Amino acid sequence: MRLAVxxxxxxxxxxxxxxxxxxxxxxxxNIEIIATGTTGKHAQDAGLKVERLLSGPLGGDAQIAALVxxxxxxxxxxxxxxxxxxxxxxxxxxxxxxxxVHNVPLATNPASAELMLRxxxxxxx
Numbered sequence: 001m002r003l004a005v006x007x008x009x010x011x012x013x014x015x016x017x018x019x020x021x022x023x024x025x026x027x028x029x030n031i032e033i034i035a036t037g038t039t040g041k042h043a044q045d046a047g048l049k050v051e052r053l054l055s056g057p058l059g060g061d062a063q064i065a066a067l068v069x070x071x072x073x074x075x076x077x078x079x080x081x082x083x084x085x086x087x088x089x090x091x092x093x094x095x096x097x098x099x100x101v102h103n104v105p106l107a108t109n110p111a112s113a114e115l116m117l118r119x120x121x122x123x124x125x
Contacts, residue, residue: 001120002032004064004073006056006095007039008081015039015079016046018110022117023048029120034073036060061091065098075120076106077113 003026007015019026019033026033033050035043037060040052054060067073076099078092086092099106107113 001029001074002034002072004067004076005033005035005039005043005050006061006064006077007079008084008086010081010084011079012039012042014110015077016042016048018077018079018113019043019048020046025117025121034064034067036064056091057088061088061095065091065095068095068098068102068104071102074104075116076104078106078108079110080108
């Protein structure tokens with residue numbers, strides 16, 4: 001399974017902490033992590049293995065949306081910062097729309113991501 005991870009600047013530390021908390025599970029299930037550039041850099045700096053794409057504002061969100069549309073990503077964690085403005089908001093909306101169109105689970109906060117991982121684990125048994 002391939003998991004895409006994206007986090008707005010104010011949520012990057014939270015994303016890395018989430019991935020570290022679930023490292024054993026992700027590793028044991030051979031879940032590949034694909035990330036936008038800066039989120040991926042933070043994850044790599046924390047010792048996680050991730051494939052990095054472009055930074056979100058430079059097209060990374062669109063790259064992930066394309067992979068979702070091609071059925072190459074099965075789950076997306078996008079920790080959004082609802083209290084900040086984002087110049088690439090149209091790309092964010094497009095990614096969310098593509099996830100809906102292709103019925104790909106999308107978590108926008110740690111609570112929903114946690115439930116999605118639990119659901120994935122249950123589905124495998």
